[in-house]
Amino acid sequence: MLHLEGLRKRVVKYYFIMIIITVALFEGLFMFYLQNYYYNSAKQSLISQATYTMDIYDGVGMESASFENKVYNIFEKGQINSNTNFTVEFIDKNRNLILDKYGIKTNKKYEYEDVNKALRGSNNLTPYTYNIAGTNEHVMSISVPLRMNNQIEGVVRYSLSLRNIDNTVLKLICFFVIAGIIILIIALLLSLRFAESLIRPLKNLKQFANELAQGNYNIKLKKEELYDDEIGDLVRTFEHMAVEIDKSRKLKEEFISSVSHELRTPLTS
DSSP: OOOHHHHHHHHHHHHHHHHHHHHHHHHHHHHHHHHHHHHHHHHHHHHHHHHHHHHHHHTOOOTTSOHHHHHHHHHHTTOSOOOTTEEEEEEETTSBEEEETTSOOOOOBOOOHHHHHHHTTOOOOOOEEEEOTTTOOEEEEEEEEEEETTEEEEEEEEEEEOHHHHHHHHHHHHHHHHHHHHHHHHHHHHHHHHHHHHHHHHHHHHHHHHHHHTTOOOOOOOGGGOOSSHHHHHHHHHHHHHHHHHHHHHHHHHHHHHHHHHHHHHHHO
16 A cells, blocks of 8 residues: 555655755855855954054154144044044053044043053954943954054054944844745745655556456546656556556457357257
């Protein structure tokens, strides 16, 4: 007995698993690329701004002036990027905020890891990503040392809120998740259709075999339901076999009838 329902489940199961794996891999790789693209763009922007300001400070001159005066001189010349997406802060060797991009000076102390590394002379141009305590805001920042005659006089720190980037990435991830679900639904419907296209001729073959078992050799299959494939060839072979069996049956009956007739004639005499 053919377990057609079991066959349908296996076809749908393996076909659906294959689609799930394919969609998951594709979306995972695409989301990874998308996230890296946005965050790498933010990193490159911060690095570009920091190195530009470092070069500006290196060429400002005023060797005898204080760090604070040099920073104010750069600010007054409009050489600080006014992009509202960035927060720029000039910090002296004592970790005091000398000036921000709005020209404001406070007594705020900076103990961030990137500031400490820059004051120690690190030229590592790798932005840091962290969450601000209290607000939990996602921020990326980079600090580079400002030198004059190879002496570190302070630090410039650029920061960028990642809130908009995080929201954009999250929206895109949600979009691709929904798109993936839609693709899986379509794949499920297609797998059901595919399974049905395999099982229908097998059902016909099962019915055909049952009719043969009951001695009905004149049954014919619907040609429009047969596909030009291996299953279709198998069904046609069964149909040809039924025709040959029917011919053999008729020959046997004719032979028995002829022998019976030939035997009855002399016996009757």
